[in-house]
Amino acid sequence: VQNDEDFRPNFHFTPKKNWMNDPNGMFYFNGYFHLYFQHYPDDNVWGPMHWGHAISTDMVTWKEQPIAIYPDEKGYIFSGSAVVDKNNTSGFGKDGKTPVIAMFTYHDPEGEKNDEIDYQSQAIAYSLDEGQTWTKYKANPVIENPGIKDFRDPKITWDGIHQQWVMVLATYEKTLFYTSENLKNWTRQSDFGEGIGAHGGVWECPDFFPMYVGDTEEVKWVLIQSLNPGGYNGGSGTQYFIGDFDGKTFTPVEKMKNLGEDHSYWLDFGKDNYAGVTWANIPEENGRTLFMGWMSNWQYAQEVPTETWRSAMTIARELKLEKIDDNYIISSTPVNELKSYRSKNYKDRNVEIDGNTKIIDSAKIDLTSAEIRFKISSLQDTKYQFKLSNSFGDELLFGYDHSTQEFFIDRSKAGQIDFSEDFANKVSTAPRISNSEDLSGIIILDKTSIELFYDEGKTVMTEIFFPNQPWETLSINSEEGSFTMSEIEAYQLKFN
Numbered sequence: 001v002q003n004d005e006d007f008r009p010n011f012h013f014t015p016k017k018n019w020m021n022d023p024n025g026m027f028y029f030n031g032y033f034h035l036y037f038q039h040y041p042d043d044n045v046w047g048p049m050h051w052g053h054a055i056s057t058d059m060v061t062w063k064e065q066p067i068a069i070y071p072d073e074k075g076y077i078f079s080g081s082a083v084v085d086k087n088n089t090s091g092f093g094k095d096g097k098t099p100v101i102a103m104f105t106y107h108d109p110e111g112e113k114n115d116e117i118d119y120q121s122q123a124i125a126y127s128l129d130e131g132q133t134w135t136k137y138k139a140n141p142v143i144e145n146p147g148i149k150d151f152r153d154p155k156i157t158w159d160g161i162h163q164q165w166v167m168v169l170a171t172y173e174k175t176l177f178y179t180s181e182n183l184k185n186w187t188r189q190s191d192f193g194e195g196i197g198a199h200g201g202v203w204e205c206p207d208f209f210p211m212y213v214g215d216t217e218e219v220k221w222v223l224i225q226s227l228n229p230g231g232y233n234g235g236s237g238t239q240y241f242i243g244d245f246d247g248k249t250f251t252p253v254e255k256m257k258n259l260g261e262d263h264s265y266w267l268d269f270g271k272d273n274y275a276g277v278t279w280a281n282i283p284e285e286n287g288r289t290l291f292m293g294w295m296s297n298w299q300y301a302q303e304v305p306t307e308t309w310r311s312a313m314t315i316a317r318e319l320k321l322e323k324i325d326d327n328y329i330i331s332s333t334p335v336n337e338l339k340s341y342r343s344k345n346y347k348d349r350n351v352e353i354d355g356n357t358k359i360i361d362s363a364k365i366d367l368t369s370a371e372i373r374f375k376i377s378s379l380q381d382t383k384y385q386f387k388l389s390n391s392f393g394d395e396l397l398f399g400y401d402h403s404t405q406e407f408f409i410d411r412s413k414a415g416q417i418d419f420s421e422d423f424a425n426k427v428s429t430a431p432r433i434s435n436s437e438d439l440s441g442i443i444i445l446d447k448t449s450i451e452l453f454y455d456e457g458k459t460v461m462t463e464i465f466f467p468n469q470p471w472e473t474l475s476i477n478s479e480e481g482s483f484t485m486s487e488i489e490a491y492q493l494k495f496n
């Protein structure tokens with residue numbers, strides 16, 4: 001039976017020791033991708049928050065760095081973002097050194113204990129050594145609490161269209177929009193969220209940025225808005241909105257104006273992708289929108305069966321904005337950088353599947369570090385079910401039911417589940433967004449996670465699991481009997 005280090009992912013980022021939640025302050029500069037994260041270095045559950053730090057040249061392999069920002073007398077360091085201030089609009093730059101500015105929420109635990117309302121405020125810190133060390137601004141907070149209890153998670157973006165810094169932060173039921181010239185003085189411009197979208201819990205960790213629509217010159221703005229609880233399959237989850245921004249106010253596109261609780265604009269429908277945001281300062285010529293989320297769920301994050309470390313991040317993903325008829329959707333796929341870790345592979349075409357048929361086993365590809373791509377042509381009205389299994393008898397079931405047009409993941413037999421009632425009490429589902437007659441998928445497997453990107457990333461599901469032994473076999477079957485799997489490609493991913 002496995003535990004702790006056996007459960008530590010092979011390639012998803014985890015803290016060396018103790019607790020981690022949201023990704024924070026992600027920016028790219030001089031060849032490095034930076035990832036900060038909500039971190040409690042002294043215990044394996046949530047506590048006084050610090051910003052941990054890790055760096056990578058490719059968003060796949062990470063090197064943990066010393067803790068970047070420590071809590072102080074003003075409070076814990078909650079989630080936030082960082083930007084590279086190339087033109088020194090903040091004036092923090094010195095001796096030609098480019099300042100990096102982080103903005104975070106101060107959470108005053110005393111105020112919270114005393115039932116005050118105004119215990120969260122926004123503050124900044126700057127770094128003159130590319131994010132290694134940080135100096136908190138003397139005049140913090142830069143945004144005082146205006147009398148709103150949940151008031152947090154500032155995410156800054158350079159708005160090149162209106163030549164300003166734009167920042168979004170979340171309150172209980174709304175996203176607030178601010179703008180600034182210098183990253184120190186902020187003007188509240190507008191609110192968004194009343195009566196629109198899912199509101200089963202507190203809105204947290206927003207992100208807001210422009211994107212090109214497909215290969216066109218059309219630009220739309222994307223608002224990512226996590227909430228907890230109220231996610232599509234329960235607990236914490238991440239919805240999004242597409243619209244226009246005039247420099248002050250965000251207006252959703254026609255199709256999204258009347259979104260209710262049960263809409264299908266979710267970055268990920270699985271239970272384990274929360275508080276994800278995008279990297280700042282990705283070079284323009286590169287033009288990618290790069291995203292990473294926390295691969296857990298507040299329903300059980302503090303109870304999962306690991307002791308010395310807790311929680312991993314998702315694989316980094318590239319987001320695309322696509323227009324389908326009069327609708328806009330975000331698709332996500334694993335970043336291309338992952339491909340350079342492919343080693344051994346196995347490929348086949350037109351495989352006849354009759355009953356439960358093994359397609360890969362651990363003699364061919366080690367299923368604890370694998371990328372599997374498949375295609376099924378001419379879907380029939382049946383349930384296509386994949387099964388990961390081991391000789392202990394654990395099973396993880398996932399796949400697609402074309403008769404209901406829903407994807408699913410069932411981890412109720414996937415090993416250790418008893419640590420929380422909410423972990424495997426329901427089969428997670430996701431609506432199919434594409435209406436193609438063919439189904440394609442990318443499956444990213446680590447020791448304790450599966451990330452499913454269907455239809456070029458139009459429907460995504462991410463979930464974690466804790467099997468008693470590593471998976472040994474991947475098989476597939478369909479309720480209606482035989483069918484042909486038109487393509488299967490499996491790659492061993494190798495990290496040293």
Ligand code: FRU
Nearest residue numbers: 022038049078079204205275
């Ligand atoms: C989201 C969140 C944020 C907050 C942080 C505290 O998971 O609740 O809203 O800033 O975690 O760790």
